[in-house]
Amino acid sequence: MDRNSAWAHMQVQGDSGLFDCVFWNPPAPYKWENIDPVLPEDEKGKTLRIYESHVGMAQEAGKVSSYREYVEHILPRIKEAGYNAI
DSSP states (O other): OOOOOTTOSOEEEOTTSOEEEOOOOOSSOOOOOSOOOOOOOOTTSOOOOBOOOOTTTOSSSSSOOOHHHIIIIIHHHHHHTTOOBO
16 A cells, blocks of 8 residues: 655545545635635743654655664754644
């Protein structure tokens, strides 16, 4: 069984309970109807932003990545995105 891409833009769950990647290309981008909620801040002025990942699966290649690859390629992207907990 193949695993689904972590980079898929849309996945649907079939009758079997498994998820499949689906190509999704609407004619117009989704129009948000609500504004983003205001997040509470702690005493340091930050909110907890948790990024959940798996060291071995956190990459695009179809293989199990090493911890070194995770540190070099994935951690900088997580930090740049503003997450402060993994």
